Every structure is written in structure tokens, then in C-alpha cells.
Amino acid sequence: MLITGGAGFIGSALAHRLVEADHDVAVLDVLHPQVHADDATINLPPSVRFFTGDVTHAPDCDVALRLFKPSQIVHLAAETGTAQSLSEASRHGSVNVVGTTQLLDALSRCGHVPDQLVLASSRAVYGEGAWQSGTQVFYPPPRSHAQLVANEWDPRGSSGEPAVPLASRADRTEPRPTNIYAATKLAQEHILAAWTAAHDTSLSVLRLQNVYGPGQSLTNSYTGIVALFARLARQKQSLEVYEDGRIVRDFVYIDDVVEALFSAIAEPAAQARYVDIGSGAPTTIHELAQQLASVCDAPEPVVVPRFRDGDVRAARCDIEQAMTELHWRPKWSLDEGTRALLDWIGK
């Protein structure tokens, strides 16, 4: 088993789970300084074979694949800065798109076809996702700067009527990426689908919602909102919530994500398979902030009249398909998960 990006947040948790289950695990990771400020951020079981290398660099991919010939590859190596990707598009394109093609070319060069590839994709591929107004389902374009300045937070139907967001579900929600990171994640899906189909091998694409939990980088300022709020709440700072506080996200705990990846590996797909992984429960950013503030005894969060261009209004998924196809279900509530994260931060 080879995990690219295996020294990262999700990869190292998965490596521990796989080693516990007696898998032979190798990791290829460049130890990106934005994620790994120092060696303390690397937490892998001693039995893992570690290759320091860059997925965009053909010789690095050659070394890892020739030496290890993995029967399964979990592809996690990526540039993950959604906002950053707008000003650093080439870096995101290079690592996420070219890094994926380099890995495949290296497999071709060493004449090896793994039995299975697993990709951690993102809910970002859906953009604003599908919304419903009356009986009409529609895909709103990204919210414009002018809309946000006018505090028009929710997308509206074609005649301006109110609409509600629908939970994303791979077998019925069209991907419509609205930022560069998301476009590169969708490109990874397409590239791997084409290659695995041509080589008659298995592909599982897991579109992850907002993953949080112990092990997440706290020094990377581009890390998710849960880690950021948890750190601030621990310091008894007041949390600021943007828009009207009702941006919706689906926060999924790291152990649940690891179990979903583990299930996908244990039960390879006969054909390319796309599943959404989340808690399945919508949480507003205000609710998240209130929950963390209350546990940490921090001041009541404040809704501030600010917004970030490019933020989608609502993101959550329907996990029925994942439950059926992967025989998996999330176990961690947001309350339990955030307490575990706070305990870890407090250590």
C-alpha cells in the first residue's frame, strides 16, 4: 500500500489504521513546509517505509514505485489552499494535476498496474451545489461580489424566489467547481477514471466534506475553520462569524474519514465509484462557534458584517450511498469530535 501525501493530516491517521490492520505501508511525501513546519508534525508508525519525494518529480515517483510496487495506492498528496489557489494557480495545477499524471506515468514506466487506486477528492467539486425552489432544482452560479456587498447571502430561484440547498450526492449532483483548487480536484478524478478504465483496475473516489480532528495542522493558516476556531476559543478569544452566521458546512471527524478510506480499500469497486463522505448533518458556522466557545468558556461569538469572496453558502452531503456501498457510517458527533480536538490542542 502506497499513500502519497501520507505524512499529512489524513494520510498519517490512515497509515496508523492500516498498520494496525497488518498492512505493509509506504509513504511518498515532500513534507511541504506550509503543512510541516517542523519534524514534530510527522507522526507515522515506525514500520512505514518513508520516501521523501515530490509527486511532480518523475524520478521521485519512479523510486517509490519501483522499490515498492504497491498493489494499492491512496492518492492524498495535494495543494489544498482553496483561497490560495486563485493567486497560486500554477502550484495547485502542478501538484494536483501534473502530480497525478506523473504518478501514472511512473506506473507505466515500471510496467505496474496496482489492483486499486483510491483518491481523496473534495466536496469542493460541487461548487455552490444544487438548490431547490418549489419543484425546480437549479445550480446557482458563484455568488458575485455585488451580491455579497448587498448582504444577499442565499442564492435565489430564476424569478428571485427563496431557495434551499440540497445535500450533495455523487450519483445525482453535478460537479460545478467554482475555484481553482476544486477544478484541480475534479481534474484528478477525470484523469484517474480514464487511466483505471484503460487498465481494467479499480478506482474509488471519496469526496470529503470538511475534515477536522487531532493531527490537523494548527500552524497552517490555510487549514480549516474548526482548527482555527478551536485554537482561538482555547485562548479565550471571541470568535468572529461572517455573513449572517448561517453558512452551512458538514464537519466530519478524522476517524470517520479514515474508516471510510479503510472500507473503500477493503472493498474495491468493480467500476469507478464516487461517494460522498461527511457526517451527513448540516451545521452553521455560528453553531460551530457557539459550541466551541461554550466548551472553552470563551466569549459569545459575534456575527460580523464581513464575507469572503468565493465562499460557498452551503455544503453538506447525503451519505446514504457511502453507507450502502462502503458499509460505513460516521460514529462521531460534532460535540465529541470538537472535544477530542480541543483535548489534543491542549496537550
Ligand SMILES: NC(=O)c1ccc[n+]([C@@H]2O[C@H](COP(=O)([O-])OP(=O)(O)OC[C@H]3O[C@@H](n4cnc5c(N)ncnc54)[C@H](O)[C@@H]3O)[C@@H](O)[C@H]2O)c1
Ligand atoms: N482535510 C480536509 O478537510 C479535506 C477535505 C477534502 C479533501 N481533502 C483532500 O484530502 C487529501 C489530504 O488532505 P489533508 O487534509 O491530509 O492535507 P495535508 O496538507 O495535511 O496533507 C497533504 C500532504 O501532502 C504532502 N504534499 C503536498 N505536496 C506534495 C507533493 N508535491 N509531493 C508529495 N507530497 C506532497 C504534504 O507534505 C502533506 O503531508 C488532499 O488530497 C485533499 O485535497 C481534504
